[in-house]
Amino acid sequence: RAKQQHRGSSQYFSAAMGTDARERFKLLKGLRAGFEERRLFVVYQPQVDLVSRQPLGAEALLRWRTAEGQFVPPDQFIPLAEQSGLIISIGDFVLRTACFQLKHLRDLGYQDFRMAVNISLAQFRHPLFIQTVKAALEDSGVPGTSLELEITESMAMEDISLVLRVLADIRSTGASVAIDDFGTGFSSLSQLRQLDVERLKIDRAFVREAQSSNAGSTIAQMVVNLGRGLGMRVIAEGIETEEQCQYLQTLGCHEGQGYLFAKPMMADQLQLWLESGKGEPLQ
């Protein structure tokens, strides 16, 4: 039975990865139905201070569990949602869910806790984007200053006038911005320094290679120095070992996220994790 399920799920995944238009269409149909049937949900992965190991916040990550009980990874369905425009309503759902969860944690006393939400290019470009951010903040009752929006490096390198305009809109809500997967795109350093962003996230690939390869280590060092030099906070994603953690700390990286600290969790698990002393309620 387990074997059959396994085979079933790998077929599902390969369908998503394939270039077959019919299979992609099937998956998109499934995603639409899944969204309507509330099979999409949000999990939360803590972000910690690398020195004190205290939680600073969490990143909201989307999950899709199909009617058959299989999980489809976001790397496969987010691009589909993006191409089809479905990401606009799905993205709004993630933003609102994350804000309401943040409100709940704030009410428990985690006043300085920050919530990071991934934003896709289609959302970023959408004329009503900033209105949906404002509505999510107002309806949930959390201050904009406790929300962070993660945009990828390639989004930050879009047309400069668009990027500057949207970043100014975001700033007007009080929310901060992190540049995700940094090091994987082609950044124009002159564009980067024009952007007023709080955080650089070192991509997991460089964390993995930070100690095993010279190139990985050079890039990790460079990103930390670049971020620090530009007055940003630097966070490393995908920290899995104590060695990686210590190495990044030595480089001057401020924050971290990864399985070493915690995996992405359901909302109630995150609360338990925080209550178990991983993070004292502040004040």
Ligand code: C2E
């Ligand atoms: P991301 O934003 O770079 O998120 C970090 C990914 O690294 C997550 O994968 C997380 O589960 C994974 N990760 C964190 N720590 C570790 C670790 O120690 N080891 C390993 N092996 N993995 C770790 P996930 O949840 O599968 O998400 C993949 C990508 O899908 C995200 O990358 C993001 O680009 C996209 N995504 C997820 N949720 C959303 C969403 O709500 N909206 C949008 N637009 N994109 C999303």
Ligand code: MG
């Ligand atoms: Mg992210």
Ligand code: MG
């Ligand atoms: Mg990332």
Ligand code: MG
């Ligand atoms: Mg990444």
